[in-house]
Amino acid sequence: MSALTVTFVEEDGTVKTLGAETGQSLMQAGKDAGVAGILADCSGACACATCHVYVDDAWADIVGGPNPIEAEMLDMVADVLKENSRLSCQIRLTPELDGLKVTVAPLG
Amino acid sequence: MNVTNSPGVCPVTGKSAELLTKISLVDPDISAHPNAYYDAMREADPVHYDEKLHMYLVSRFEDIQTIQRDPITYSVKHGYEAQYSAGFFEEFKDILERDGGGYFPDAIMSDPPYHTRIRGLMDKAFTAHRVRELEPLITDIVVDVIGGLPASGPVDIVKAFSVPITIRVICAQLGVAQYNADKIQRWSAAVTAQIGRMQDRDKMIENAREICELQHFLIEHVKDRQEHPREDMISDLVHARIDGADEPTLTFKEVVSLVRALMIAGNDTTATAMTNLFYLLGTRPELAGLLGRSAGDDRAMSRFVEELLRVEPPVRGLSRMTTKEVELGGKILPAGAHLLLMYASANDQPEVFPCPRDFDMERSNLGRHVSFGGGPHKCIGLSLARMEIRVAAREVAKRLANIKLEVSAEEIPYLKSVATHTIEHLPVSYTKL
Numbered sequence: 001m002s003a004l005t006v007t008f009v010e011e012d013g014t015v016k017t018l019g020a021e022t023g024q025s026l027m028q029a030g031k032d033a034g035v036a037g038i039l040a041d042c043s044g045a046c047a048c049a050t051c052h053v054y055v056d057d058a059w060a061d062i063v064g065g066p067n068p069i070e071a072e073m074l075d076m077v078a079d080v081l082k083e084n085s086r087l088s089c090q091i092r093l094t095p096e097l098d099g100l101k102v103t104v105a106p107l108g
Numbered sequence: 109m110n111v112t113n114s115p116g117v118c119p120v121t122g123k124s125a126e127l128l129t130k131i132s133l134v135d136p137d138i139s140a141h142p143n144a145y146y147d148a149m150r151e152a153d154p155v156h157y158d159e160k161l162h163m164y165l166v167s168r169f170e171d172i173q174t175i176q177r178d179p180i181t182y183s184v185k186h187g188y189e190a191q192y193s194a195g196f197f198e199e200f201k202d203i204l205e206r207d208g209g210g211y212f213p214d215a216i217m218s219d220p221p222y223h224t225r226i227r228g229l230m231d232k233a234f235t236a237h238r239v240r241e242l243e244p245l246i247t248d249i250v251v252d253v254i255g256g257l258p259a260s261g262p263v264d265i266v267k268a269f270s271v272p273i274t275i276r277v278i279c280a281q282l283g284v285a286q287y288n289a290d291k292i293q294r295w296s297a298a299v300t301a302q303i304g305r306m307q308d309r310d311k312m313i314e315n316a317r318e319i320c321e322l323q324h325f326l327i328e329h330v331k332d333r334q335e336h337p338r339e340d341m342i343s344d345l346v347h348a349r350i351d352g353a354d355e356p357t358l359t360f361k362e363v364v365s366l367v368r369a370l371m372i373a374g375n376d377t378t379a380t381a382m383t384n385l386f387y388l389l390g391t392r393p394e395l396a397g398l399l400g401r402s403a404g405d406d407r408a409m410s411r412f413v414e415e416l417l418r419v420e421p422p423v424r425g426l427s428r429m430t431t432k433e434v435e436l437g438g439k440i441l442p443a444g445a446h447l448l449l450m451y452a453s454a455n456d457q458p459e460v461f462p463c464p465r466d467f468d469m470e471r472s473n474l475g476r477h478v479s480f481g482g483g484p485h486k487c488i489g490l491s492l493a494r495m496e497i498r499v500a501a502r503e504v505a506k507r508l509a510n511i512k513l514e515v516s517a518e519e520i521p522y523l524k525s526v527a528t529h530t531i532e533h534l535p536v537s538y539t540k541l
Contacts, residue, residue, distance in 0.1 A: 039177070039483070041482055041483055041484065041486040042486055042488075042490065042491075043227060043228070043231045044231070044235075045231060045234055045235040045236055045491060046235060046236040046237060046491075047234075047235075047236045047490050047491045047494075048475070048480075048482075048486060048490075049475050050482075068406075069236045069237060069240060072406065072407060072410045073236075073475070075407060075410070075411070076410075076411075076414060076473075076474050076475025077473065077475045077476075078472040078473070078474075079472035079473045
């Protein structure tokens with residue numbers, strides 16, 4: 001377990017930089033810190049789209065794209081979908097993601 | 109891929125405030141075909157006090173969202189308890205304690221922080237990725253059930269298709285190998301009737317006896333898994349553990365209540381969704397082509413299933429109770445107000461889902477429907493339900509054609525319940541491909 005730093009930009013522009021642990025999901029880090037808009041209704045089961053984030057351009061390649069099941073869930077919120085959309089419950093934090101920055105997507 | 113009732117025109121539904129003063133959700137005709145009633149409520153009185161039910165019916169999408177996002181002000185625990193075996197609760201509880209191995213309150217129908225602990229101990233069993241691994245097993249079950257159907261019908265699709273599939277899937281998941289499907293269906297009806305608000309005392313006693321039998325059946329399995337863990341959901345719950353937590357495991361009472369909830373809750377509602385598939389294919393024949401074109405495409409099937417759930421949600425209404433005075437939808441509610449969340453009404457709100465009675469699987473906000481609820485109480489079995497319905501729909505598209513209802517839509521019998529909107533029997537004819 002090592003400490004990382006990740007940054008969420010909330011829908012109203014508030015920037016929240018917080019500590020997280022490797023092995024945690026980005027969703028869990030955001031939810032624990034009370035980031036607005038990271039609701040995670042399905043508790044990280046990849047079965048809703050209430051932890052939807054846009055990955056900052058600089059991090060897009062390192063984070064990668066959605067897995068197939070995640071892509072199906074993201075398709076359900078096509079009205080707020082972007083190319084850099086991910087469900088934060090599906091982003092497992094690793095040392096390479098230290099400094100990761102994402103923007104919280106609107107709930108639609 | 110937009111199927112309208114009358115092409116080019118959004119169908120107009122009946123809206124009348126007069127409807128609200130004269131009738132109640134418990135009136136059988138309204139209960140069976142409630143959409144016009146919901147429209148009237150959203151229009152004229154969105155948080156409507158139903159005099160017969162003594163509950164506020166919450167009909168607008170945004171108010172339901174507000175409630176779901178605030179589980180402290182709007183208590184599931186108190187709402188559920190007020191609903192449970194309403195009018196007969198003490199007698200019901202006595203019967204279960206005397207003859208049913210104990211009274212096991214539903215651990216999942218609770219409030220944070222207790223609910224957060226219970227949910228955390230259950231979650232691992234239900235991830236979408238774990239459920240995806242079940243697709244071959246579910247496919248085998250669906251194919252086998254379709255294979256056993258007579259050549260052309262008519263059959264009661266509830267009894268011949270929907271119920272046997274969902275019972276076989278959930279029993280396989282729980283690790284229950286020997287069972288009587290008719291009994292499980294009776295147990296399901298008895299449990300769900302406890303929040304349906306439409307049972308009399310005689311029926312309550314009959315239902316309590318069924319639940320006693322169910323509990324003895326489940327207790328035997330739970331005790332077995334305590335000694336002999338296996339690869340199944342009962343074992344997962346018996347041995348679930350969160351290291352470092354104050355109470356790292358579930359108690360025996362909690363496990364029994366959760367196994368009961370898993371066996372019943374997912375079973376009944378998922379079966380209803382499958383029946384609704386036939387209902388829609390029978391009442392909107394143009395959907396057969398749409399389903400046929402979607403069957404080979406995962407994205408399309410996932411959208412088809414989601415729109416099916418939006419248009420015909422199996423769960424009609426679950427309850428909450430206010431824990432303080434609060435304003436909702438322009439009305440001041442006192443502490444202790446008993447609410448019923450009308451999911452089908454929220455799914456029918458035209459500002460959120462334009463032309464809501466159209467079956468339009470290309471809606472850009474399809475995932476916003478509330479058929480699985482929302483917030484921390486969102487349905488835990490939603491991935492399994494979606495998978496079962498998807499496989500059922502896909503195999504129906506591949507194996508059955510010319511699906512027709514053998515009754516008119518007005519003749520279809522619906523279960524008397526405020527909790528679910530359940531078709532009891534649906535005679536259907538078809539040809540096998």
